[in-house]
Amino acid sequence: MSTLIEIRGLTKVYQRGKQKVEALHSVNLDIERGDFVALMGPSGSGKTTLLNLIGGLDSPTSGSIKIDGQALEKMGSGALAKWRAAHVGFVFQFYNLLPVLTAQRNVELPLLLTRLSAARRRQNAAVALQLVGLADRANHKPRELSGGQEQRVAIARAIVSDPSLLVCDEPTGDLDRETADEILGLLQTLNREHGKTIVMVTHDPKAAEYARRIVRLDKGTLVESEAA
């Protein structure tokens, strides 16, 4: 496996009023292509900050973060948006689907940024929904779906443009154990059978068991990296 994510001396300092809060302190981390990494640590340890930086949602205060050879810290917000659209899929704890759109339309959203025709967009979204087992719920709006189904739609949206990297922030944090296992199983399938590199923040040790590797953070510092 080759290195997909290369993080060196990554520091993130937030300004909260007059106070400066160092969320990450000089983090070094490599993540291989096709890896499934669980980021764990107590609240405030910097997991989500690190995830946001890996996903190109935020810029570091110092240090570098290269993904597939591209230095994210050097990109402006427009370039980062384009990069995200092409290379990253996002899955959140609260699904973050657009409530006014059907499952099909939600999944199609990332494809609006491509040159694909409407028919092709529909087709790709249908395939993604089929992959997550929700082909029969395509025309349902989020409020008509269960939590697990909403998260499956979110996963379909994350993979529809075939990104190499999936960034998941507590993807099972709002689900019961059984549904959580289904979702984690789905992520594992995407990792093992479709080669997606997954970085997942979780508090749940059982969820972390689905990953290949566990990276632990504490007070903004990387403290441990181990095989799951």
Next chain:
Amino acid sequence: MKYLHLVWAGLFRKKLRTLLTLLSVVVAFLLFGMLQSVNEAFRAGADQARADRLVTNSRYSIIEMLPIGYLPRIESVPGVRTVAFASWFGGSYQDRPAQFAVFPVDPARYLAAVPEIVLPSDQAETWQRTRDGAIVGKSLAERYGWQIGDRVTVVADIWPKSDGSNDWNFEIVGVYTSPDSQQSEGALLFQHEYFDEARQFARGTVGWFLVQVEDPDRADEVAKAVDALFANSTNETKTQTEKAFAQGFARQFGDIGLIVTSILGAVFFTILVLTGNTMAQAVRERIPELAILKTLGFSDRAVLGLVLAEALLLIVLGGLLGLALAAAAISAVQAVLAGIGVQGVSLSVVLMGMAIMVVLGLCVGLPPAIRAMRLRVVDALGGHQ
């Protein structure tokens, strides 16, 4: 176009709120369409006025009559080409105040001085020799289904006949057209000679003279010369350009332009505040959703465009509906409004309305759109915005 469903879905996220806002925009543009059409009709007389024509009427009031004996004296003023005259008749038709202009005129003189109305020569000849003959504009004839040979009775309200009757019966002997202005086709013109002989009083007088000058650049000079002729007489005159006359005539009803502008200004200001508030609230509620769009790779500009498009769609949709309703409303009360020259919602009113829609849409949409554009994804997802 591929974003249309997204814009539409965002707009109708809260259906009732959007429909109520839409309704207020519809009402605003309904008012705009109707009032601006009336305003335009009042202005049209002045806009269509010719530079080579003067109007001479009483110096003191437009309702004061002038002796017809003034005609040869006006004609003798150097620079005058032809002189015609007309009088205000008013009257009622079908038990209602006539919704069209009725003027007694001298056929030959009037047709010469007002070349913008076109009457076939055979009909002009018939009119000339038919004492109670009248000609009507094409649009007026179409409105009432009049045809040549029909008889029309207009009931006088200020001009009773010498036999005590108020009924003035005319035979329609011609239908004129006015290729440059459909509005000018809304009059009934009849023989001054018949009018003068049959009326009970004020014989030998006319309402105003239409003075066509040789050189429009010398119009002021001619006007002064005409008024100088009758200075210090019992019937002093006021000669002015046709445009000034038309504006003065319209001002009898009040400053329509100012009234319309004031009403519409208040209406649009209210819409601005109302719709602006709705849009701001709608964007505030959707900050996490907008953050998701940005997360998925929508650029700052794309998000700005989406919010702006929502505001524009709301205003344009409501505005076009309002203008369509205004056209329907004017059409429904055509008979009443045609009397003041309102034929419908013109293209210029529609274009002006659309320009207002765009400006309103930008004013209403830009502040929330800029806020959405500046949204930081991490803060918005973390609930900090």
